[in-house]
Amino acid sequence: MSLELSAPAQSAPACADDGVWLECIECGEQFAPFEDIRYTCDECDGLLEVRYDDPPTFDEFEGRGVWRYNAGLPFEVGVTLPEGNTPLHEMPRLREDIGLKRLRVKHEGMNPTGSFKDRGMTVGVRVAKELGVGRLACASTGNTSAALAAYGARGGMETLVLLPSGKVAAGKIAQASLHNARILEVDGNFDSCLDIVQDLAAKGEVYLLNSLNPFRLEGQKTIGFEILEEHYEDYGEYPDRIILPVGNAGNTSALYKAFRELVQSGALDESEVPKLTGVQAEGAAPMVEAVRNGNDEVRRWDEVETIATAIRIGNPVNAPKALPGIRNTGGTAISVSDEEITAAQRDLAAEGVGVEPASAASVAGLRKLRETGEVGADESVVCLTTGHLLKDPDAAFAAGGDPEPVPNDTEAVLEHINAGSSPFGRLSQQVSKAADSPLLPALVGGGLAVGYLGYRKLRSKLE
Ligand SMILES: Cc1ncc(COP(=O)(O)O)c(C=O)c1O
Ligand SMILES: [Zn+2]
Numbered sequence: 001m002s003l004e005l006s007a008p009a010q011s012a013p014a015c016a017d018d019g020v021w022l023e024c025i026e027c028g029e030q031f032a033p034f035e036d037i038r039y040t041c042d043e044c045d046g047l048l049e050v051r052y053d054d055p056p057t058f059d060e061f062e063g064r065g066v067w068r069y070n071a072g073l074p075f076e077v078g079v080t081l082p083e084g085n086t087p088l089h090e091m092p093r094l095r096e097d098i099g100l101k102r103l104r105v106k107h108e109g110m111n112p113t114g115s116f117k118d119r120g121m122t123v124g125v126r127v128a129k130e131l132g133v134g135r136l137a138c139a140s141t142g143n144t145s146a147a148l149a150a151y152g153a154r155g156g157m158e159t160l161v162l163l164p165s166g167k168v169a170a171g172k173i174a175q176a177s178l179h180n181a182r183i184l185e186v187d188g189n190f191d192s193c194l195d196i197v198q199d200l201a202a203k204g205e206v207y208l209l210n211s212l213n214p215f216r217l218e219g220q221k222t223i224g225f226e227i228l229e230e231h232y233e234d235y236g237e238y239p240d241r242i243i244l245p246v247g248n249a250g251n252t253s254a255l256y257k258a259f260r261e262l263v264q265s266g267a268l269d270e271s272e273v274p275k276l277t278g279v280q281a282e283g284a285a286p287m288v289e290a291v292r293n294g295n296d297e298v299r300r301w302d303e304v305e306t307i308a309t310a311i312r313i314g315n316p317v318n319a320p321k322a323l324p325g326i327r328n329t330g331g332t333a334i335s336v337s338d339e340e341i342t343a344a345q346r347d348l349a350a351e352g353v354g355v356e357p358a359s360a361a362s363v364a365g366l367r368k369l370r371e372t373g374e375v376g377a378d379e380s381v382v383c384l385t386t387g388h389l390l391k392d393p394d395a396a397f398a399a400g401g402d403p404e405p406v407p408n409d410t411e412a413v414l415e416h417i418n419a420g421s422s423p424f425g426r427l428s429q430q431v432s433k434a435a436d437s438p439l440l441p442a443l444v445g446g447g448l449a450v451g452y453l454g455y456r457k458l459r460s461k462l463e
Pocket of ligand 2: 041
């Protein structure tokens, strides 16, 4: 009940600190926010939410980045690099191709460490300082570890990150390493890493900064504030729908919380709340399964696999917060194949926006939902892209073209350039790459086959 869009603002309980407290979303138990360390409810182990007696209005926001929204955060300012204030790109060619009234891409890869996780960490590490803890830790598919390492370093704190061995993109480990986190590679998947780090946190060994920590989601909530403000400024109205990749469903929960708080304060009408639409990879889609089957609970998937390693997650811990968000806003969820993700990554890149595979899932999902008619041509849509291209150089290289070796001679280079400008120069490169790649069936289905046949025909004439 407490997660209804229409739930009214509450008055502060006795345990509140300056109008801020923690509340269990299952049983309603309330706790002081900064006296003890807790991540879930003492009574029923339910998820906790940060609550305010005075939810924010748009008029109160001033400054730039995450801390512009401090009227809706537990502190005035945090450990900052700074973060937020990311671009909301127009995508005219993609919009035309997909067939939509409006399409904008909110590129969270433009945060200081290259993902939206920075928004959560600037608040989370500030809370860690308030609590006086020594050692910070997280389980991660990569981006959380990069952000925690950087913000921990900024805050002068020790950090420990647990990663699934062999399943983290190169750029992310490089960041955690250089920012001097201790990197523990676990012989298991992300969900096993989270099990272990939760055990360590329960033993008091570490302060947990995964999105199970309700303060992380406070920072991520600012993505919602920022999108609404920017969209309104440009068009005089809010977007109809926000489409985002889903792993642990932290962002889905956080955006929904941003909307609920604006509705509570009277800044936003219930009818103006965008439809939250989640996208998962086919090989890791427990949330989609729950939404599509109308289940109230999410079944843990023990085996998960996808090229989008950031969302290779089988047990989305924030599902109890995110499912009501999708349902109560009239949104939906859909899964996409790895081939569809790579195609969307190329689509974004073709308009200058470089993202990692998990991020492209939002655009892949949009295309699919337009094809099925679940998203209408008259909609204004914002897709969230969560991480930067350079996070996963291997995936970028596999999706893009190869460097061409040339002789150290201008004439020879010119000859090579002209030879390569024939329609099949570049195409042959893509086809030979595709033949080595598990993506071949999709590329063929996607129309490359037609081009390839044409190319062979042309080539056989020339030979
Ligand atoms: C790039 C990227 N996209 C999406 C996600 C999933 O986000 P969430 O856990 O909020 O659903 C993650 C985090 O795991 C990520 O790193
Ligand atoms: Zn409870």
